Amino acid sequence: MLDFALFAVTFVLALVGAVLYLYPSSRRASGIPGLNPTDEKDGNLQDIASKGSLHEFLVGLHQEFGPVASFWFGGRPVVSLGSVDQLRQHVNPNHSTDSFETMLKSLLGYRSGTGGGATETVLRKKLYESAIDGSLKKNFPLLLQLVEELVEKWKSFPEAQHTPLCAHLLGLAMKTVTQLALGERFQDDAQVIAFRRNHDAIWSEIGKGYLDGSLEKSSSRKEHYEKALSQMESLLLSVFRERKADRKQTVFLDALLQSSLSERQILEDCMVFTLAGSVITANLCVWALHFLSASEDVQDRLYQELQEVLGSDPVSLDKVPQLRYCQLVLNETVRTAKLTPVAARLQEVEGKVDQHVIPKETLVVYALGVVLQDGKTWNVPYRFDPDRFEEEPARKSFCLLGFSGNQTCPELRFAYTVATVLLATLVRQLKLHQLEGHVSEVRSELVSSPRDETWVTVSRRRTEPPEPSGPSGTGQ
Template identity: 30%
Template sequence: MLEYAIFAVTFVLALLIAVIYLYPGSSKPTSIPGLEPTTKEDGNLTDISRAGSLHEFLIDLHKKFGNIVSFWMGQTFVVSIASPELFKEHQGVFDRPPLKDLKKQIIEVIKERKKNRPKTGEEILIDIILEKTEDEEIQLSDSIAFVVGGFHTTANLLTWAFYFLASHQDVQQKLYEEIQSVLGKEDVDHTNIGELVYLRQVQDETLRCAVVAPWAARFQDFDSELGGHKIPKNVSLFWGLFFVFDPDRFSPENTKKRPALAFSPFGFAGKRICPGYRFSYAEASVCMVTLLKKFKVHMVEGQVVIPVHGLVTHPADEIWITISKR
């Protein structure tokens, strides 16, 4: 009888342990509302895939649970916030994961440029960076900043800007009139770019509508409290930046009424803003002004544009426009 009782207890304990291990039950370290893991191994990755992208998944999650939510990326517990008030409240020391592939490629380019220095007049951007500092970490960081800001993000900003201008001829005409009024026959440069107020409004509205940078991710190595909930250390925390194309919403009058941190496409004022944001605006401005002074842009009839939300939002297929000489 005793042997049977021992066997029964052992069997029940083993069964309980197996159920706990195999069943993806709750192991949330906080009271934050959100999803339970679909499976122990994948967490909510299947839900993210089903939504179409992380951006679309987070939109649905915040609609359902509110401004602070939780979910699982594999076996990693993740918190996402989506309100200016919570962005402001969430402060601390953070570390972003490295862009490994890009970093590796740039290191190889730096080595090659150091080995084969170009002739005077044949320098490219990375050669200028190498001339300004011998600190290898700064060389690498500056190169990554300019590559990401000057190619990936800005290129997609320009793609969407010309799409919106082609599909909103009234906005394009108003922008052209500002360019003519401010610049006349002059080129845009650092002395007059600040006078192109409506151009900046068009760029900001493009960033808002296209959600070029849909979210940011931060990692905290300390315990904190946010929105009345405990945030344990070693939790990844997402900042959701995504919550009719109308550049006038960014007019000086409307900007004064906007809550702090309600629109932060390049990060947040102070130490957390993208160091290349001025470069990105300037680069996009030169391109837009140069083309719009000479040409009108039009949509190709019947074209359907579908956004794909990733690290940077881009169209599923190429956006085609036609141009006509002014």
Template identity: 75%
Template sequence: MLDFAIFAVTFVIILIGAVLYLYPSSRRASGIPGLNPTEEKDGNLQDIVSKGSLHEFLVGLHDEFGSVASFWFGGRPVVSLGAVDQLQQHINPNRTTDSFETMLKSLLRYQPGSGAEVMRKKVYEGAINKTLENHFPILLQLVEEIVDKWASYPKSQHTPLGSHLLGLAMKAVTQLAMGSRFQDDAEVICFRKNHEAIWSEIGKGYLDGSLEKSSSRKAHYESALAEMESVLKSVAKQKGQGSDQSSFVNCLLQANLTERQVMEDGMVFTLAGCVITANLCIWAVHFLSVSEEVQERLYHELVEVLGEEPVTLEKIPQLRYCQQVLNETVRTSKLTPVAARLQEVEGRVDQHVIPKETLVIYALGVVLQDADTWTLPYKFNPDRFADESVMKSFSLLGFSGNQACPELRFAYTVATVLLSTLVRRLRLHKVEGQVVEARYELVSTPKDDTWITVSNRK
């Protein structure tokens, strides 16, 4: 999915666990400054848990040891890179494998990829692009429905972004991925229940081993996974009936993938696509609600480019300030704070040698707010992305350009449709006294549901 900075960020814990499972342990000392193991069996696991998240642990690690630092996960040394220059040096020559897909599928007990995976990845990316082209009117309709709902609220009513925008993301992903059966709210509700059961265990349960220790939790997880797999297989067997011929699943089928492969790729897209899309939308609307000047500039661009017409795929590239807003949303929220890659051959960063089979963490959350790279890094300022050098750094991290993963591109498209409709019709207002803090688990999510109020522009 990504060539260099693999957008495996939402599954970094999966990567760690699966790497430990799939590859023999490398016990060679790297000589890189960092922490010694707190416990022989768990390494620095307890230090990560006590910090609250891997991202928060990495912030402290790089503060203490610099831009190249090491720690231990179990009996395995891990190297973390926390600056753009060091990330740029870390070039993995094996460009045929994909950490994100390989590790997630390993966790889900799917067979690891073979040499044909390069072509399969292209099919996957092409299926997402084709699905967006063919079903763009569905996105417009779903967004219109939620904006109509918000427009009906009195100005004093608080609107919960989390529940509403997660619902939007779920409907968008399921209808575009699996077709018209998910126009039925009951199907979406069932999908959401299973999605949450799987997603909630993918990080915590596998990181601390608690899933294996709880037979009831494990049974609940496996039941939800089996049910989602069954739905995906059922969709695949329909062989593209009627309007569903151009859904994501059927685009894969038309590329001659097996039903099993289609199910696996559908699982990856639906799991990752929902969470990334929902949280990008949540953070973007929140930042606009507390940044009146940014909101008004975006409004004027939307009116200038679109007038009163709905946004189209062809018009999206012209919405340059909207793109800057979304880029700055990703950066400021640290939407996906960590990525990872296996060191498949011995490498070097600065004067440090990174041994083969070392897990290398990209501490993107640290890099995204590094004062040496970003002026006033904690300020929400979309104007910074008018600078070509800033965009180059952002692209290097895997958030834009050809290196951006298909799930993130999908999320940007949904968020652009949402903002282009929402901001032209409604003014977004912050709720006074509300403090919004991030929770860094699989993605950056507000700790509590975030609220706004709205008022009609006309």
């Protein structure tokens, strides 16, 4: 199975530039069909820019040249794989490195840990994952409380009121990530607002400079970005000192502080989780509610499962795995929205896909957005249909792409847990309705998000009266 090191996808534009900047690459032509460079210096960068996103560029590339295609980033060749069969063949032997972590940290100017051996890398990755999982277990009541507060707020709205999903759910994601990662300081909304301001400034600039050089050309933007990054690091270091003095072990940061990691390594891991975790969680929740609002049948079926598994009790962590249909809904949300449309890896040794040889140190792009809507892999690919994951071939393809199974990254597992609690709490009390004539378009950038604010209305769910009881009193 491919080790995708999931959610390098969220930084793929930056990853492309960073990989080719950080690593010497073969200049041999790959011989793989594809585009010639339109500019000697920039390769096909202008073609990517004119399409609006790397995903849209890859859609056209694979339509023209097939499932294995090439293009040029600057003066260097890049190979893109756009089908499940070709991705299955591309086995990278290095299973210890995490391209997401490596590339994001390089973009942020971080270097610690990059020279460690495979054993150190694996141990650090396990610590990172267990710290996230441990925080979810210890703080599940807090997560439930934050979700219930949002649902109560929505219940107070008039039924005709338009509810902005992006604004509300990014706020929920920021609160859950900061409080479960960094602790009770972020129970103060002012602290969350300050965190969000710097987070947004950093996230909006990551990768842009590598794609079009615009950050370097604008001194004001660069100054704004560097100031936000400095303020975020100062904030994290301040939280470190507080948590060290209290010697608690309840949140993500505490587990790192109890380890042998240096302060610099802890800073980097906290930056990775808080940056990526917030955006991935927010957009998974936004798209899930958007699709449910447009599919009353799916919403009602989910309600039935929640009633059968949970009854009137709040969702608990041990009940989450039993919400099987909810898992299918979230899987289909990731697929239909192309939540993370592109991933990438460096070809560390010479490889081969079909009859094509991929030279060592070529950047190989996984066109996940293309694959997730490939009609050969998914029946009626543009339809939101959670039932497709009842079939084993669909589950295997999804797992191969790294969105489920053992390859699922901790940030995605965190997002799935938050989204499950949200659906389990909200759908049992409220019905979601799509606004007439409102269509939410996908903006396939670092993480696919709605191009504009997405609106719904909500109404109180009227529970059905109980069925008459039979002679035994069991209702059967």
